[in-house]
Amino acid sequence: MPSQDTSVAERLAELRRKRGMTQEQLADAAGVSLGVVRKLEQGGTARIENYHRLGRVLGVRTVWFMSPENPAPRADDQRDPVLADIRSAVNPPLGLRGRIYPDDDVPPNLHLLGRAVESVAAHYQADRYDDVARLSPAVIRSAHAHVDLLEGDDRAEAIRLRSDALQLTARYLIQIREHDLSLIALRDALTDAMTVGDQALAAACIGEQGWALLRQGRFDEVEQLCADTADVLEPSKLSQTPKAIVAAWGYILMRAGAAAVRNNRPTEAREYQQLAQSAGEIVGDEIATAGHMRFGKTTALMNGMQNELVSGRPDVALSMVDEIRPRQGQATENTQQRYALDQANAHLMLRNVDRTTEIMMGLKATAPTWFSQQQAARDIAEDMLDQAKRMPSGDQREIAEFLGVTN
Known part of the structure; x- marks a missing residue:
């Protein structure tokens, strides 16, 4: 070596x-x-x-x-001013007396805070990212104020809601590739979840942490993190364990498998995925889990399909579509969109450029905000242009222009 x-x-x-x-x-x-x-x-x-x-x-x-090197300087993309409010809420300055938050003289109201968190979740699931960016800083600050002002069970509920708000904001930050800031939010969200003993919410935070780390290519760390978490969560008897805990366990195993397959550890990836699909079989139809996520047989199968694609087996990946199709509407919108992108990539790997183009145009029409944020979509578009004839079709040029890809 x-x-x-x-x-x-x-x-x-x-x-x-x-x-x-x-x-x-x-x-x-x-x-x-x-x-x-x-x-x-x-x-x-x-x-x-x-x-x-x-x-x-x-x-x-x-x-x-992956080798540590001094990164080349890059031009300022002018995102810092746009994200200033979220940065202030997620990562406030730390002084000798602790973190410094703006004064908030609004009386605490847990019901309104809960509704605000649900509103952020609804905007995120609907790909209304501008609304998430606008609302989440105020919700996080309000949650901080509630935690400071309340006591007892009310304070515990405020901590849980703060964890939820931070985790949702982190998911948005991952979508826009602000991974380090998302990890800060998830660190604090996990601390809050563990403080109130909400194991399912803690697992959701760890799963999202795995997602952010995957985006950074930190595959060894993701596998270790998720494998350790799965060991803690593993039910002694699957059939007698609440479905929410089985779902959390299965979700974490999916992340471990995703890391292993991307790190050329196919045997380990298959083992994680088989366990995740066992969890999916127990859960059955998708159920809502902590952190506004869903898990069940369909989500587990979609993840397995993606692993086959990463393994360079697009034909096997596409063979799973018939099993997934009757149930795909049970998954979250984001999961279904990623599933469609995986199908586009599989068809491209099999040199069916027309079908890839058709799927990509569909995503552009139905989920333009989500689609525009996906690095995977840009990678597929680049490869699609490479495979296209000397003169790309009008649809192919439209996709490339929308995603900012040049031939």
């Missing part, structure tokens, strides 16, 4: 040669362009899924390609 104190470019070239492969052979076996291999061996970077494909051929984990 190449030494770990060299650059990724040097290690990749050394390992490729030890495997007796030319750059062309490696690119062909991994299903990536020759330009990707050349770029990496010259010190460039690639998408995580390309690291995964190369790692699968070379027999190393995806994280093998």
